[in-house]
Amino acid sequence: MIKIAIIGFGTVGQGVAEVLIEKKEYLTKVVGDYKVVAVADSKGSITGDFDLNHALKVKRDKKRLPDGLTALEIVKNLDFDLLIETTTTNIEDGEPGLTHIKEALKRGKDVITSNKGPLVVSYKELMKISKKNNCNLLFEATVGGAMPVIKFVRRCLAGNKILSIKGILNGTCNYILSRMEKEKMPFKQILAEAQELKIAEADPSYDVDGIDAASKLVIVANALLGIDAKLKDVKITGIREITPEAFDVAMEKGYTIRLIAEAGNELKVSPRLIPLNHPLVLQGTLNALQIKTDLAGDVVVVGKGAGKRETASAIISDFIDLYANQTINFI
Amino acid sequence: MMLTLIVELKDKPGQLIKTLEPISKLGGNVIGIVHKREKITPLKKIPVEISLEIEESKIQRLIDALKENGITVREYNQVRLVTTSSLLLIGHIVHTDISDTINRIDSTGFAEVVDLHINMPQLNGPSTALITISATGKEKLKEAIELLINICKEKGILVVEPINEEFL
Numbered sequence: 057m058i059k060i061a062i063i064g065f066g067t068v069g070q071g072v073a074e075v076l077i078e079k080k081e082y083l084t085k086v087v088g089d090y091k092v093v094a095v096a097d098s099k100g101s102i103t104g105d106f107d108l109n110h111a112l113k114v115k116r117d118k119k120r121l122p123d124g125l126t127a128l129e130i131v132k133n134l135d136f137d138l139l140i141e142t143t144t145t146n147i148e149d150g151e152p153g154l155t156h157i158k159e160a161l162k163r164g165k166d167v168i169t170s171n172k173g174p175l176v177v178s179y180k181e182l183m184k185i186s187k188k189n190n191c192n193l194l195f196e197a198t199v200g201g202a203m204p205v206i207k208f209v210r211r212c213l214a215g216n217k218i219l220s221i222k223g224i225l226n227g228t229c230n231y232i233l234s235r236m237e238k239e240k241m242p243f244k245q246i247l248a249e250a251q252e253l254k255i256a257e258a259d260p261s262y263d264v265d266g267i268d269a270a271s272k273l274v275i276v277a278n279a280l281l282g283i284d285a286k287l288k289d290v291k292i293t294g295i296r297e298i299t300p301e302a303f304d305v306a307m308e309k310g311y312t313i314r315l316i317a318e319a320g321n322e323l324k325v326s327p328r329l330i331p332l333n334h335p336l337v338l339q340g341t342l343n344a345l346q347i348k349t350d351l352a353g354d355v356v357v358v359g360k361g362a363g364k365r366e367t368a369s370a371i372i373s374d375f376i377d378l379y380a381n382q383t384i385n386f387i
Numbered sequence: 388m389m390l391t392l393i394v395e396l397k398d399k400p401g402q403l404i405k406t407l408e409p410i411s412k413l414g415g416n417v418i419g420i421v422h423k424r425e426k427i428t429p430l431k432k433i434p435v436e437i438s439l440e441i442e443e444s445k446i447q448r449l450i451d452a453l454k455e456n457g458i459t460v461r462e463y464n465q466v467r468l469v470t471t472s473s474l475l476l477i478g479h480i481v482h483t484d485i486s487d488t489i490n491r492i493d494s495t496g497f498a499e500v501v502d503l504h505i506n507m508p509q510l511n512g513p514s515t516a517l518i519t520i521s522a523t524g525k526e527k528l529k530e531a532i533e534l535l536i537n538i539c540k541e542k543g544i545l546v547v548e549p550i551n552e553e554f555l
Contacts, residue, residue, distance in 0.1 A: 222550070297545045301506045302477050302515045306547075308504065309473055309517060313547055329475055329549040336550070 058090040058379060061134060063127045063156050064142035065097040065115055068170050068197070071364035072140055072371050073108055079372070087379035093136050096127040098143070098152075103134060127152065131159045138378070140371060141169040147271050147287060150177035161185045161193060168374045170197035170367050176271045176287055179278040194374035195279075199272045200225060200343045202366035203359030207377060209280050209347060216349035218280055220320030225272040227341030227361040228256045228263040229295050229315040233327075234339045237312050240300040255341060265294035266315060266325040273317040273325060276345075281319055293326040312337055320348075388443045388523055389418075389469050395432040395459040402458075406437065409452035415441035434461060443523075469521075470528045471501065474535065476516045478544035480505065485516075488538055498522035498531030 060076075062069050076083065076092060083090065094103040095111050101124035102111045115121055131139060139160040143153045154174040160167050162185060169175075174182060175195055186193040199205045200223075209218065224230050228250060235246045247264065250256035262268050270290040277285040295315050306313055306329055314336060316328040330337055335356045336344050343361030348354055360366040396402035403420075410417060418438040426434050441449060446465070453460050480488075489500045502519035520535065522528035532548070539546045 293545070297477055297513070298547075299477055299508070299513055299515055301508050302475055302547070305504060305506050305515045305517045306475055311473070311475075311549070313475070316550060327545075327547045329473065329547050331550075334550065 058087065058138055059093045059136040060090060060138045060140060061094040061096075061130055061136040062092060062140045062142065063094075063096050063131065064144070064153075064171070065095050065111075065121060066142065066144065067364050068142040068367045068371075069095070069097075069140070070112060070115065071368035072142065073112055075365070075368045075372050077108055083372070083376070086376055090379075094125075094130045094134055095121065096125070096130055097121045098127070100124050101127065101130060103130060127156060128159070131156045132163075137165060138375070139165055139167045140375075141167060141171050141174075142371075143171055145171055145271070146173040147176050147267065148173075150174040154178060157182060157193065158185060161189055161191055164189045164191045166192045166194075166378055168194045168197075168371055168378070170195075170371060172198045172271045172275060175278070176274045179275065180284055192378055194378060195275065196374045197367050197370035199275050200345065200357075200359060201227075201361040201363060202369045203343050203345065203357055203361060204370075204373075205276065205345055205357065206279055207373065208357060213347065213349055213352060213355065216351045219348040219350060220318065221276055221280060221345060221347050222316055222318040222320070222336070223345035224269075224314060224336060224338060224343050225276075225317045225325075225345075225361070226263055226266070226269040226315060227343055228260070229266070229269065230338060230343070231255050231341045232264070233295060233298065233312075233314055236298065236300055237303045237307075238339075240303065242300055243296060243298060264296055266292040269315060269317045270323075270325045273319055273323055276317075277319040277323055280347075283319070283323075285319075285323055289323050291322065291324040291326070293324075295327050298327055307332070314338075388441065388446075388465055390415075390439050390441055390446060390449075390463060390465055392437045392439065392463045393461045394435050394437065394453065395428060395430075395461055396435050398427075398431060398433055403435070405456045406435070406453060406458055409449055409456065410437075410439055410441070413441060413445045413449050413452070415439045415445070415449065432459065465523075469523060470525050471519060471521045472528055472532060472549055473502075473517055473519045474532065474549065475547035476518055476539060476544050477547065478513050478539075478542070480514050480516050480544060481507065483542035483544065488535075488542070491538055492520060492531055492535060495527075495531060495534065497524075497527040498534075 092108050100121040150173040153171040157174050196206050232246050270292050274285050277283040311329045317325045344358040346356045421436045423434040501521045505516045507514040522531050
């Protein structure tokens with residue numbers, strides 16, 4: 057029996073819980089029996105023997121979990137095998153996720169996370185702790201949402217030397233730029249509409265100033281290129297200054313503009329001129345990554361970079377990766 | 388660096404090899420050879436135009452080596468600008484002295500602004516320019532782009548760089 061603690065019960069945490077219920081029969085076949093023994097948010101928790109559906113209902117009705125053990129108490133003391141850490145990203149110091157993950161790893165517990173903060177701040181240290189305690193830290197959901205990146209490169213491109221990675225790692229910026237390209241409206245106006253559609257946050261700076269994309273790039277650089285990179289190593293330029301006229305001028309020469317994150321000789325996130333027929337020219341909130349390798353040449357993946365079920369998809373794939381005790385029957 | 392070389396060869400076997408050997412020894416890469424038989428000289432020599440890539444620092448040694456082999460070098464000229472890149476500038480491009488920006492690229496001696504397309508939507512608003520720079524080689528082009536980025540940083544202009552290569 058795999059005992060799971062879900063810390064962070066916002067959109068992502070709830071999404072994971074829903075899929076764990078929805079796909080119980082299938083997942084049990086693949087990984088064996090499992091049970092969620094704790095869910096916690098920033099205000100409270102439910103632990104022990106409880107019905108996960110009930111916990112979801114409480115959270116939906118009351119907007120919070122009832123008073124109980126704190127997330128930290130659960131991580132430090134409760135009996136579980138797997139921590140699913142889905143608290144909000146904090147790229148300044150990685151907290152509270154960083155402490156949750158560290159404490160779990162120190163106890164030899166496996167961790168799956170969607171939280172970029174801890175990895176951006178302390179990738180190397182966390183990997184060291186997991187190795188020392190003989191447990192795993194998986195983080196597919198931190199980069200590109202549902203788009204396969206980490207396991208895709210590590211598994212499917214195994215044996216290749218990764219020469220460079222570049223791509224679109226922020227759906228909000230791609231949405232704004234692709235609409236500016238089509239409709240020739242100013243940045244501010246499209247941003248306002250994106251905020252109304254909940255594609256952009258009320259404070260959009262994390263997205264439009266390139267910080268979110270840079271955070272993901274730091275994880276990619278560490279995990280796939282073996283570069284000991286931190287956020288301060290990334291040259292970052294956002295998209296606020298891009299004008300509709302810029303698209304006119306670019307398109308005359310067969311180019312458009314996208315926010316591209318690139319890890320190769322240097323790490324940078326910046327708006328780039330890109331030929332219209334390039335596979336990284338996408339519309340809407342899609343994410344994409346172009347991986348340059350020595351054997352396979354260029355490989356491109358495209359997918360949804362955010363969303364409740366999309367992020368849950370990445371976490372569940374890590375879950376199966378970690379515990380599948382038989383060859384998965386794909387048919 | 389690309390070099391175009393016109394040599395005059397006697398119309399008998401073994402002449403071309405005398406020209407190619409020094410190029411090869413100096414690590415040059417021959418791109419094309421054209422015999423201009425229709426332009427045969429009064430001394431019955433045939434002008435041959437050879438295009439090659441060679442390091443700039445080795446050009447003089449090549450010319451000397453050819454002369455030592457008894458080859459008449461009629462003329463040679465460096466094809467200066469071989470690589471080109473377009474960048475987008477956004478900001479107060481004109482008001483921050485566009486001609487100064489261009490001059491600073493042109494005065495490098497290895498790069499030139501070969502095309503500039505400006506769009507100025509409003510009098511005091513930011514304008515956009517697509518600037519095309521040519522340089523004598525890939526490394527020099529990189530250097531020129533770095534220079535442009537620094538100039539623009541100094542002038543508060545946003546530079547949108549191209550994605551490095553076409554997708555293959």
